[in-house]
Amino acid sequence: MARSKNAYGLDIHPLRDVLYAELHSRPFQVLPSPAKVSCLAVMIGPEKKQAEFEHFCSLYGYFDCVAPDEDGVCFEVDFGHFKIRRDNHLEFTSYMITQTQMATSETPFEHNALSCLPLDWLSTLPGKTIAAFHVVVEDARSTPEPDLGLVKRYFEGMRLVGSRPQNGDAQVWTSFQLHSDGCGRFLIYNKHMSDSQLGRMVQRVVEIETYRLMAMIALPMARTYNAELMQMDEKLARTTASLSDPSEDSDEQRLLGELIDMAAWVEAARAKSSYRFSGTRAYHELILKRLSELKEDEVSGHLTITEFMTRRLTPAVRTCNTADKHLESLSTRIDRVSDMMRTQVEMSIQSQNQQLLTSMDRRSKIQLAMQHTVEGLSVAAISYYSVGLLKFLIEAVYDKGVEFDKSLVIGLSVPIVVGGVWFATRKIHKRFLLLAKAREEKDKQV
Template identity: 70%
Template sequence: MERAKNSYGLKVHPMRDQLYAELHSRPFQVLMSPARVSYVAVLSSPEEKSQDFEHFCGLYQINGETPPKEDGVCIEVDLGYLRIRREKHVEFISYTFIRLATNADDDPFKDNAFNFLPDNWLSGLPGTVIAAFHIAVEDARNQIDPDLSIAKGLFENMRLIGSRPQHGDAQVWTSFQVHSDGCGRFLIYNKNMSDSQLGRMVQRIVEIETYRLMALLSLGLARQYSAQLAKMDDKLAEATGRLSESKEKLDESALLRELIDMAAWVEAARARTTFRFSATMAYQELVMTRLSELKEDEVSGHLTMTEFMGRRLEPAVRTCKTTGEHLENLSRRIDRVSDMMRTRVEMSIEVQNQDVLASMDRRSEIQLAMQHTVEGLSVAAISYYSVGLIKFLIEAVYDKGIKFDKSLVVGITVPLVIGGVWFATRQIHKRFLRLAEEKANSK
């Protein structure tokens, strides 16, 4: 909202309206009893979510209604004979179909809200269904408690979980199983709840069942990787044993490649499971929060939904959590072994470098001795050629008529030339050493 569009001239954050709207994006339903509620949640990719919106708009066209122009987080439409609520979540899209019941049915799950949808509309939903169930809401405010045998018959004689939510204002029965029509079932008897309270309770039950299934999506991954992690543990232990107990020369390159392969496998497994395991923790927390909001009391010695979830859901979630932690621990252990392996390789290289330096020192000593020898031979050679040149000079002077003893002069020249050449060579050698020291000191 701009400064000019509010009464006080305040400068309002551009996202303020969105933040307010977020709290009201999925309002609780107001539900009268008796009613028939059918629900489906579909796992969808971003492309499938776009296709799903087009598929949803088809319902408007079939019923002669104007479809929404843009997709939204929550869209509700009342077609008169059916109320539809579409919600878009991070991983899935859910549909809630509500039909108010006018007659008491012998089987409230047979005449469900799905029956009022166009033919093949449900089967045309893009994506894969993760949850599909019916909720039959019966008005029992002026009746005695329903017969348990009747409730059990509606669930095809499966074992029931039942409770009295909101401290006895309602009675809820379910089996948390898929029935012969491919859907789950919940039976609610409204004992003393208003329409708003009933709508909130039904919404919580819908979220409990949906988030329960979403939380369990990672259980297959956890079981798959648990068996592989046990083998990887043995492989790492064997590699560590070879590293610590090897008395002979170890093929360090081969072992390092083996550790790299193990690390690559673990990182790939973490990439495939981290999001799913994190989502499991989040969904499980939501399930337990919604269960606590139900404020259940026990019914006739049956397990409540909270007790059932604590007994069945939490162990599965712990399995996923343990597998994720196992992957993290294995990754750290491989890193530690790899560090030890690299340290060993570095130490081996250092020893080799020391041997190379020692060998270079020995070669330098030999080269120095050879250099001194060569210097001596060089002095002799240079002196020999120098004396030869001086001899030519002496003969040239003698031929010009200057008389002297040529042999004596040549003999006197030899030690002088040798001494001069030796002195010049030493000076050159000292000069190069001085230049080398100055260069080293400058660094």
């Protein structure tokens, strides 16, 4: 908001209005009794979000209403004989269809709010439906409590879960099972609640059922991974035992290949399950919060919703958490075994290098001895050819008439030539040694 658009000329942060609106983006409904509510939760991938919004907008055309131009967090639309609320969540989109003007029927679930929607619109709804259930609200403020046998018949004889939420101001019945129409059922009797209180309580019940199903999506995955993780544990234990046993001649290449395969499987499993398991924990925390807000009292002989969730949902969430922690633990242990194996390989390489250096040292000494031998032979060879050349020179001088003992001069030249050749060879050898030493010192300084 600019300075000119507020009464005090304040420089307003550009996100202030958005932050105010966020707190009211999902308002509680005001729900009269009696009423019928049908709820859907449809899992939508990011690539189908726009298609789902366009499909929702097409519903406006069935009732000659103007559709919104842009998608939003929450839409509440009154189509006259029913209302629909659409909530956009991260993983799913929820629909709550509310009908307050109902025809009389023998059973509460004979007609439901889903019948208000066009069948072809429902059948073409994008995404996968994870939750579909009906909530029937009966007005019991001026009538006695319902007969338990009659309530059980409404749920097709299934075992009931019931409680008195809001400190006894209402009575809630459900079975947490699918019925003949493929949907779940909740029956609520309003005894002392206002329309706004009833709307908030129904919203909590709807969220508990939806989040329960979203939290349990990871359970089949967790069970599959738990079975495979047991095999991975045994395989890693065998690999570790073979590395720690000095008497066993282990194939390091094979063991390293096994570790790489196990590490690849674990990381692939973590990539697939990490988001799902973290989602399970988040949904479970939301469920516990909603359950505490219900403030349930017990109905004699029946589990409350909180007790049912504690006994059935919490173990499932723990199974998911166990699989997640097991994957993390296995990844850590594989890293440790890999480090141990790398250390063992490095020590083996160092031992091989030490043996190689020792062998090279021996070969260097042999080569040095051979070099000295070759130097001696080279001195003899060079001296032999040098004396031969000198002999030609002496003979040439003798033939020119210079009188001397030719044999004596040639004989005396031999030790002189040999000594000169040996001295020159040693001089050259020392020079190369000095050059090598200077290069070595230079490399150390660098």
